[in-house]
Amino acid sequence: MSEEKELLDILCCPVCHGEFVRDEDWLVCQECKRRYPIRDGIYVLLASEAVMPAEGAISTESQP
Numbered sequence: 001m002s003e004e005k006e007l008l009d010i011l012c013c014p015v016c017h018g019e020f021v022r023d024e025d026w027l028v029c030q031e032c033k034r035r036y037p038i039r040d041g042i043y044v045l046l047a048s049e050a051v052m053p054a055e056g057a058i059s060t061e062s063q064p
């Protein structure tokens with residue numbers, strides 16, 4: 001599965017340009033914690049499709 005690893009290295013969050021980590025059928029941004037769906041093996045990297053983390057899950061350190 002090294003191909004996917006390399007792909008994840010290339011991809012970044014369209015909102016904050018953070019790095020992704022794969023979580024089942026989601027790509028999770030390590031910076032803003034948005035979750036982007038993977039549909040039929042296609043990464044849907046659209047801010048409008050992203051799911052924000054539950055309230056309280058966001059680290060206060062990321063807030064200005």
Ligand SMILES: [Zn+2]
Pocket residue numbers: 013014015016017018029030031032033034
């Ligand atoms: Zn992000």
